[in-house]
Amino acid sequence: MTIQWFPGHMAKARRQVTEKLKLVDVIFELVDARLPLSSANPMLAEIIHQKKRVIILNKADLADEVRTAEWIDYFAEQGLLAVAVDAQAGKGMHKISRAAELLMKEKFDNWKTKGMKPRAIRAMILGIPNVGKSTLINRLAKKNIARTGNKPGVTKAQQWIKVEKSLELLDTPGILWPKFEDQSVGFKLALTGAIKDDLLQMEDIASFAAEFFRKNYPERLLHYLENDTIPETSLEFLGMIAEKKRLFDRYQDPDYDRAAETFIRDIRTQKLGRITLDDPHESNDGEEQ
Ligand code: G4P
Numbered sequence: 490m491t492i493q494w495f496p497g498h499m500a501k502a503r504r505q506v507t508e509k510l511k512l513v514d515v516i517f518e519l520v521d522a523r524l525p526l527s528s529a530n531p532m533l534a535e536i537i538h539q540k541k542r543v544i545i546l547n548k549a550d551l552a553d554e555v556r557t558a559e560w561i562d563y564f565a566e567q568g569l570l571a572v573a574v575d576a577q578a579g580k581g582m583h584k585i586s587r588a589a590e591l592l593m594k595e596k597f598d599n600w601k602t603k604g605m606k607p608r609a610i611r612a613m614i615l616g617i618p619n620v621g622k623s624t625l626i627n628r629l630a631k632k633n634i635a636r637t638g639n640k641p642g643v644t645k646a647q648q649w650i651k652v653e654k655s656l657e658l659l660d661t662p663g664i665l666w667p668k669f670e671d672q673s674v675g676f677k678l679a680l681t682g683a684i685k686d687d688l689l690q691m692e693d694i695a696s697f698a699a700e701f702f703r704k705n706y707p708e709r710l711l712h713y714l715e716n717d718t719i720p721e722t723s724l725e726f727l728g729m730i731a732e733k734k735r736l737f738d739r740y741q742d743p744d745y746d747r748a749a750e751t752f753i754r755d756i757r758t759q760k761l762g763r764i765t766l767d768d769p770h771e772s773n774d775g776e777e778q
Contacts, residue, residue: 494666506536506663509613512647513659514596515589516542519616519625522552522573523681525560526767527674528620530665537615542569543588545614547621549573549581551681556765563769576625585629586610586656609655614662619683622662626650629658673697677766682757695749696723698756701766709761727752 510516516537521528525546530536544564549557557573564571570588574581589610597607614622630650648660667683669675676697678684686694702710703719710719715733720726724745730736730752731743738744755761 494669499666502663502665503532503536506615506665509647509659509661509663510537510540513611513613514541515592515610515612516540517545517585517589517612517614517625517658518542519545519547519614519620519622519662521620521681521683522546522549522557522560523765524677524683524767525564525571525765525769527677528617528667528681528683530615530617531668533615533665536665541592543585543592544569544571545585545625546571546573547576547625550575550578551759551763553763553765556769559769560765560767574625576621576628579628582628586653589656609651609657611649611657611659613659615665616662617665617667617683622664626658626660626662630660680753680756680766691749691753692723692727692745695727695752698752699723699726701764702761705768706762706764713755713761 518529518533520526525544533542546552546557546560552573561571561573570592572581572584572588574584576582589612593610600607614625616622629652649657650660652658667674667678675684675689676694679686679689679694680698699710699719700723707719711717714729716729720729727745727748728743731745731748734748734751736744736747736751756764
């Protein structure tokens with residue numbers, strides 16, 4: 490799903506999330522492990538106020554494992570609990586409820602000392618489109634959706650999914666918008682397929698990607714190009730891919746468009762390996778996410 494976000498959509502999304510917030514103890518903020526900052530919503534901290542949150546780095550199967558560990562440490566330094574999962578394969582699911590329990594422990598212990606009976610933790614998933622919210626909900630739901638008040642003519646009540654004895658999850662996620670102001674964020678989101686391809690020029694995305702690989706994973710790029718040097722300019726770079734993949738136009742000139750598309754597709758299908766596009770060492774500490 491790809492939505493063009495306008496101020497009206499953002500205000501509506503924010504209202505809907507604010508409504509649901511009242512129902513839960515904990516927020517599961519879902520981000521793409523390849524883009525822990527670029528796939529985060531810029532207003533999230535402000536929207537959820539003091540509500541506790543677990544940052545879930547989803548699609549960890551696609552991300553650079555070393556970087557994922559660095560990101561978890563980075564968030565820990567900010568006092569935030571982050572866990573890495575692969576919702577598609579169902580890996581790491583147990584970490585989610587453990588994290589929620591950890592965040593709620595103090596409150597629940599408090600209740601116990603006051604003689605109150607602890608109840609299940611209530612949580613909701615929040616994130617921008619395409620980070621895997623539905624996949625994660627389906628994964629956690631198994632067959633445990635508690636159907637309540639879903640009768641014709643009756644407003645559909647919020648449904649809760651019993652994940653474990655100690656955790657209940659709202660069955661619909663909160664959807665927020667990505668942050669577009671920064672051009673490199675747009676390129677990163679496009680490269681991972683989080684936003685529509687036609688919002689940006691494929692050749693621009695490809696040159697951004699080439700630069701990224703040149704800087705971060707040069708050996709992979711050399712292997713991909715089957716060459717011992719990386720061309721300097723992006724035109725030469727795409728020309729080399731066109732040459733390798735036999736992509737020519739009708740005048741037998743290199744087809745740069747198709748070369749760019751091929752390169753991007755090969756990155757998305759992990760032909761150049763698992764990558765993390767956001768670097769925790771380059772993140773802007775003072776910036777409100
Ligand atoms: P959303 O609700 O947040 O919008 O995201 P959704 O669950 O629809 O997931 C978006 C895409 O990401 C889906 O692929 C989904 O299969 C994929 N995905 C979700 N979680 C993971 C994960 O942990 N690892 C990997 N590798 N992929 C994940 P799609 O392109 O829409 O469909 P398809 O390519 O699976 O057919």
